[in-house]
Ligand code: KIV
């Protein structure tokens with residue numbers, strides 16, 4: 001009989017940990033709702049002790065998302081476990097506490113400075129404490145793949161006997177190779193007393209590009225849960241891309257037919273795009289499953305083959321992962337009702353005020369371009385959301401530029417009743433717009449990354465600008481803006497980052513410092 005593989009999504013925790021990917025509450029909620037539609041089994045919503053913002057996000061997700069289990073991460077420290085227990089309370093019997101503690105020699109000696117017995121004791125106590133909040137407790141020996149197998153087995157056994165229902169074996173630094181990682185899972189299966197009382201989970205990072213291969217090797221050797229992120233986002237080279245594992249299992253029943261997932265694969269592309277927009281992390285065109293080119297055939301021989309028989313060059317049906325969904329574009333004549341139903345179809349859950357903002361921008365864009373496509377709408381939603389009377393909004397921008405003139409911008413900003421205007425020259429039109437905003441707000445930020453994409457084809461396409469800025473202190477802040485005019489889109493993106501930085505510093509100032517050791 002085929003066995004189910006539990007899909008544990010950590011986009012909002014391990015994925016969000018990646019530099020510049022931090023999302024605000026609204027963005028995390030959009031991602032969580034889409035993960036619910038994707039039908040993942042577990043959503044790791046955050047690390048509640050790390051900041052008030054993380055706590056609030058986990059709590060809201062636990063309260064609002066129905067279906068998946070909601071997990072909160074904690075070190076093996078009472079304060080962390082209590083925060084996770086409180087944050088996931090609203091999930092009722094669908095809450096999970098995920099406790100972790102490093103076990104490898106290098107971490108024990110250099111980071112924790114703890115002996116074997118101490119590690120076993122801390123893990124046991126943490127699992128017991130987590131059990132006082134929920135029955136569903138996961139334990140992760142961090143850097144598990146580099147831990148001596150005998151000691152790993154000992155810690156895992158202790159965690160299970162303390163009540164852990166899932167034991168996750170992280171390949172924290174992406175060092176494992178498939179044969180070794182698969183063998184380690186089998187070793188635990190064969191040597192840990194009580195292992196059949198728990199689910200074995202794989203958590204693979206992609207430093208050697210082996211995360212999918214390692215995850216599949218784990219499944220073949222007894223793992224029944226896979227942890228990863230959408231688009232493979234995460235620290236360094238990222239986590240395993242869940243969409244790749246799911247589609248490998250589905251596409252190769254000849255090898256993996258005895259395993260299945262309950263992921264709604266037609267939601268994959270939509271989820272990928274949402275995560276990319278919300279995190280500000282672009283998906284490479286050639287990325288498997290979700291990259292723009294994943295199903296594009298340009299060589300004449302391939303195109304000819306596809307036309308004659310799709311399977312000549314396509315191993316998956318693009319519709320199975322959500323490509324090629326026909327969309328009826330809106331026009332400037334479309335009313336609020338049509339816009340709302342399109343936004344609902346795209347998965348947005350906006351309140352009246354937010355719909356009002358998007359509608360106003362939609363009408364503006366509709367006047368400038370014939371058709372407003374789904375991708376244009378996605379860009380407009382990103383651009384309009386988070387604009388309130390308490391944030392700086394772009395009222396007006398004018399830029400003079402040319403081959404023999406110094407580019408100069410005039411910008412008018414509005415926040416509630418406060419209206420400020422100024423002008424500044426710059427080294428190019430975008431620079432002038434950003435310098436003018438800096439001048440108005442008496443600030444200075446370093447632009448670290450700048451990307452612009454046309455959301456759809458055609459000369460009148462909406463340009464979506466994504467930037468990353470350092471406002472000092474090395475904390476990268478993402479900003480997004482959209483317009484048919486890329487200079488305006490750039491100014492909007494910059495303002496979006498400026499508005500976020502207030503929220504981000506609020507969150508980080510109130511955060512207890514995350515020390516990666518156990519007291
Ligand atoms: O990579 C890792 O070790 C982790 C743990 C917290 C599970 O993300």
Ligand code: ZN
Pocket residue numbers: 014170172203205239
């Ligand atoms: Zn990880």
